[in-house]
Amino acid sequence: MSEGRWRTAGRALLRVIVVWAVSTLTMLALAGLLPDFQLQSEDGESITRTAVTAAWGAGAFGLLTALVWPVVVRALLLVPALVLGLLVFFLNGSLLLLALWLIPDGRGTVDPDTAVVVAAVMSAVASATSTALAVRDDDAYRRRLSRLADRRRRRRGEDGSGAGPPGTVFLQLDGVGHEVLRRAAEDGVMPTVAGWIGATHRLTRWRTDWSSQTGASQLGILHGSNHDVPAFRWYEKDSGRVMVTNRPASAAELQRRAIERTGDGGLLTVDGASRGNLFSGGADQLALVLSMAARRGRANRSRAGYFAYFSDPANAVRTALSFVAEVAREIGQSTRARLRGDRPRVGRGGLYPFIRAFATVIERDVVVAAVVGDMLVGRTAIYADLVAYDEVAHHSGPHSRDASQVLERLDRSIALIAKVAEHAPRGYRIVLLSDHGQSPGETFEGAYGLTLKDLVRAGCGLPVSRRARRSKSGAEARDAAGDALRSALHRRLADGADEHPEPGSEPVVLASGNLGLISFPDATERLSREQIERRHPALLSTLANHPGIGFLLVGSEKHGSLVLCRGGAEVPLAEPADDGPAHGGLSVDGTLAAFGPGAADAVRRTDGFPHVADIMVNSKYDPATGNVHAFEEQIGSHGGLGGEQSQPFLLSPLDLSSPLSASAPGAPGAAGAELVGAERVHRVLRRWLRECQGPQVPIGPPAAARPEGTGQRLPQNPSFRIR
Template identity: 75%
Template structure:
């Protein structure tokens, strides 16, 4: 037995040495080729310009560069951990070029000559080639990859006895596929796009698939706040106006996200789902985790207590990662330009503009953020963390502009499935067993935009209904002309005096600051009048703007309105003069086809302190499943209607069912309860941390311990083994 073990070790060492030699040879050839192609990059060998001597010089340079990359590079990246991720990604190339210049100087005779610009190019190409060669050599040797993961896990167990004692208690990884609806997932499984997820639901199923219904505000801000912090109370939309503060809250702005997280913690008295040994990666909110990367709610004000760069270090400590990401980033930009051009030439409808910065935004979401988040999650698992929650946003970003069932979005979903496969493979080598839960925060509904279909925006329509100036383009549309005529006619009838046909001033009885604030969240619109304190009533709106509600409710692109009546309480208005008291509202009538529980969702939102004066939901066609977003999105979410309100929860069978077979899982807050129950099943009862000890941005400078900084020893393991 001892002889066999010794032989196995020799074989392993021999294969490793062979890989090093092959990579060195390929790097040497690459350097020779670059020296021949780039005029300003020369390999000099004084007194002997023979091919042999030049090749010998290239071998020295390639070897020195490889050695410096392995030894010095991780130290350089660690020194720059407090640099923002985007800046660090750019610095990677310049630092890599500097290492090449140093490597050329280390050649014992002669050396290479190049300028800094060429050094960056040469270093990037050599890193990419070396990485590709190593990957190619490992393709047929899965055991090498598994051995590396096993070494990392064993090293962690030996070094940290705490995890050895927890080995029998499984950790949990929650992977959020942003915007992937229940039906989209089923279609992807049927089409073979997501083999890893499909395998979990196959003949030897390890997971169960459960749909869940979102709140009226079917968007990440509301859903993820509810899932991670247990409350999305008073989140009426993705963006809304607050009269008491005069602020517009936008869920994906750092300051707004921090405020929403503070309010949720204050309401629940619970730090969040991840307060005990948790990690939050790529999310809007922290969930109470200590370990954070790409978390928006802590981005507004970062301190040593809440800034973590472990994900960045694990990724950028290998210069080849930066090169791979840069190449993939460029490829994704080109892919988007090609796909948008093809859609435009084929006159695909519905279609929105995809120019400007969008190709770069798409590439960041589908490549950079995905890579950093996935590597961070893998590091968390090898570190043995108890609860990890990560958001992969690539599909949602592409589906907004290409459509949720488009080929473009399907290919992104296919690549996300590969990422989940990587995470699942790492779980086999982690220091504790892991249960992987995959879920979404909402779906998306498809449809022509409101502006694309009717030629004017919701803001144009509201202003026209108020008799306020609108753009000439909106004036020329049928909807705009009808709205302005209705406004003039209503004012004339209300005031019993003529109105100047050419005037664009607001009504004389309106306050100077009564111009409405009109905001859009997918196919949900919000209209607020800042000049009127509190929630404006139906009667007040009719007195100030007699045609507005009738104009909105009667428009074919609008499904229903929610307003408060002084006489009847809150009411729902729709076309044909329909007015239904909210207490009597059912899932038929104006809400027909919008799904079970739609009326309850509207009633819940009506009770929020910051609900808008007028809540506007677009029309919905149950036959086609189409809604009409008030934003430039052909795949949208944020309101009621279609697939946007139906998300999914894919959970291991070893966990208790989310709900009984006869029940439906409704609302993000209920999902939080389910996930919390599963965590307790894994590690026993947990005591929630109170808000006083939760690390919020406002507390970052209050002298709290440095628990948010990366674990240096862990990161060394990830990149040195």
């Protein structure tokens, strides 16, 4: 053995001894502090024998966690992630009881409840000690990364020369708008990102489709088509079901439709990995992918990422403790917001603290660990979604201090991934992007005292909730509906028509941020404006004239589709030019100009979807404040048009071509043009993969979609500190 190897082995042995010694001292300290935990030899007197017992216990516990824990976690892969996280403490405590039972020189005794506490503390201390030793020794840290990478390369039959083309990591910061990222970098909230902008990366704004939400954007980015995705949730008349993009069955169906439409398996079909996403992108390696979660058997290994992370008990304990801390943080922050009387504000009780903790701790930790594993084995294309900011911004506001703290932690995760890239077997280009932004504002119900469903029912002459009846806005809506109904009936009588409206089913009212969808389920086809008014003469005018509504989209037998606004404005959607006196000299582009550039084109595109709702409702948008009114309980929302929600970002390395380059097929056009729509972002990302990998990664769809494989176990690295 060479001198260098002897030195390496000596350092490794020293680290083991130090960790063992610290664990022994920790066990002795806990035995002194906790009355239900005792470490005594048979005579119960000798301090030396008690110390030997503690050393035996610490050593046995360390061996059990290294040998037994991975097997137990693998056996529990089918357990939901949140349940698995809660089982961490119980499993760790059981291993401690077993370790004490194995001590040959006098058995320690511990109450089962206390065993959980002791095991958690010991795992955390051992992990902190091991990490501190590795961090202090940069050479040891690099060697550990290199060993992991070399081991995986040998298993894949690679020579490890590292001379191959670079890989690409796409990190999606869910819900982080262009302006939010820019401000966070300027204010020092995200120092890693700030160091990239202008130095190694270029920051580009792009514009979403009308449906500014993860389902539509990520489907377009990963699979090249988000056709017929009008919102986050919508009613489909042909099947009679409500599609919700974050449900496994709906996500699987949307992915199937996109593949069928494009003939393409997705962005990640060439040695790709999909982590924490709604859709697979055609990747072979899957973890926490929603569209695959509904599948059963070996074909579904979307939870394999949990094993890669929780197989290290120190990671499991650290994440569980962070989970509890995040729940406490949310309770504290929401309590302070109530005491301060912050406005706008939504309810943050119930299960929300636990949902937030899952998104900001467990999902983040598992996804980052999965990305690290992918890089260490040298995968070609990796796409991962970090949802933490989006979840917090919905309830605390996109510009709140709560959301800013989440951005700080995300920046540290980005820094970790960048550090790992320095030790990966191949070079990596890291691209940051988002799927949409968020727009702030009081909820529709908070501003007007009634929900969109209440307003629709009032316009239809149907009963509404008592709270809505008592509200000023509800009374105005009922009066306006009554006036409109009487006016419509007078017109019908004057024309010789029946005075009674046509019967019909109650409408289905769905909300996607500040975008509302109203459908009549008894009609097999999309109802026209004329048909809606025959059924409910007051409905459209009630909606269009409400101060919280920006505009409506409805079909029309006379004019094609129409945009309806306050004051009786009716603008044909298909005519961008001035339409003359018949429509008040208005054009749809001018009417929707306040909602941002390209708003009319986005509405036209959605109008052509087979499953567009009978009535599409976009809330009011105030350009001066950037505020919208969500039809859901969210003070930071996205889903429709108006403000920062439609303005996500791309942060790409300078050695990749500009996203706005006109030199590639499917590019936006002339240099400097705006990048519009998730489908165009898909083509940009494909172009970048080809620039990195060469012509074997096509820009257009291949002849046939590549079948999706199964996820596999990811490499572990206990020195990673996911924060």
